């Protein structure tokens with residue numbers, strides 16, 4: 362894999378930031394887009410645009426085929442059994458809300474418990490929190506260990522006879538910990554508990570095989586997978602999509618509508634009410650092509666080497682403290698600097714064209730546990746290089762210079 | 767160059783060793799401010815006397831250098847100021863930060879003006895303006911003893 366060629370496929374890197382080359386280290390937040398994805402959106406709107414599934418004219422039929430084709434590509438990409446197990450949403454956030462809402466409606470009662478972890482993004486906590494008020498359910502949090510990991514033991518300890526759902530992240534967007542989701546799924550199933558994986562940080566970086574993992578639900582954010590914004594995917598086993606009630610109501614998801622009552626349409630339409638993000642779905646097909654062209658194994662290898670290099674460089678820098686030390690770590694490097702707040706770091710780095718994120722990264726529970734109000738986070742994507750990490754380190758040293766005046 | 771304007775020595779000094787940090791027993795007004803995007807937090811405690819003069823002011827909090835410096839400088843300035851003076855100073859400061867104008871108040875001396883103007887570097891950093899204004903909004907809330915928390919994401 363020639364990394365320089367990959368960077369060339371991303372037009373954003375032709376731009377300067379404050380007269381510097383862009384060092385983009387915020388891919389856990391959102392990834393940049395390859396030219397083929399950008400072009401696909403342009404081409405669709407200029408040559409092929411139509412709404413899908415509603416009209417019989419030429420453009421509508423063609424657009425519908427393209428839209429459904431992405432569903433099939435995604436099914437294959439994550440090895441789902443059936444294309445109908447792929448539901449398009451507006452993001453991973455909506456995917457999780459869909460499950461919390463419909464599963465909660467149908468299956469949860471007062472006193473039932475939902476098990477999350479302390480690593481969860483607010484997107485995998487707030488939707489469940491609504492069920493506290495609505496249904497009187499209780500939320501438990503499996504605790505992290507000193508390395509910022511969630512072990513199978515920690516999950517096992519937190520399961521009670523009342524646990525009705527386990528919802529956990531695949532890869533922490535702060536500590537980088539990769540959770541043993543296959544083992545946790547098998548543990549959950551041995552106790553008859555369904556499991557949802559928040560795969561936002563897993564999907565762009567790790568090989569996904571739904572048959573191997575065997576989880577019930579897997580939520581994906583397309584904008585972190587070199588795809589467009591406004592789009593997510595919910596993978597759900599067909600048995601769930603068949604039994605759960607519809608989520609939003611509207612056009613496209615119905616079979617028959619009478620004044621006396623309504624019957625709902627079949628999958629996948631049941632969960633795709635209203636006009637969907639058509640152009641984004643079609644362009645996301647190109648993101649899957651892009652990932653397949655490079656090969657997810659190559660991406661894993663490249664990013665894992667870079668992560669190790671980044672850890673090494675930052676460990677050598679005495680004023681940097683890395684947050685978390687998981688044995689199985691994704692390409693996320695969160696850190697603090699003695700005496701310099703994360704936001705000041707981010708502002709100073711930005712001046713050099715180094716884009717990182719500062720704050721609690723939508724993980725307040727975790728930051729409270731760590732006793733930190735904010736951390737700085739550098740996160741990697743397929744286009745990053747060792748040079749990017751060297752520049753990160755140089756800019757960190759500049760922070761010290763400015764603050765130690 | 768802009769970075770040097772943002773992180774002037776006065777700011778770094780106040781950021782590292784903020785004045786009036788802490789809490790005191792007999793405060794009669796207080797308010798909390800929170801900038802949820804950054805995780806900056808301040809809690810301002812006031813004692814006002816019978817003439818509505820601020821006789822003591824302290825704060826607890828954590829945040830970036832800008833937030834800490836802005837709070838520190840503000841608390842120094844507000845001691846012994848009357849309610850009307852406080853209001854005028856807050857307006858003056860917020861106008862200076864948001865609307866690019868000079869400080870107009872006649873109630874502050876040149877030294878204090880220089881300190882306040884040192885915070886004007888944030889103008890070039892729109893994402894950081896909230897860091898500088900958070901304590902000032904929190905002080906408004908403390909003066910009026912409004913319940914609830916000042917939240918930078920709910921403003922305007």
Ligand SMILES: Cc1ncc(COP(=O)(O)O)c(C=O)c1O
Nearest residue numbers: 452453454482484534561582593
């Ligand atoms: C772990 C995790 N979960 C959920 C989300 C939300 O995803 P989306 O932006 O697609 O709604 C994010 C992204 O910010 C995330 O990092």
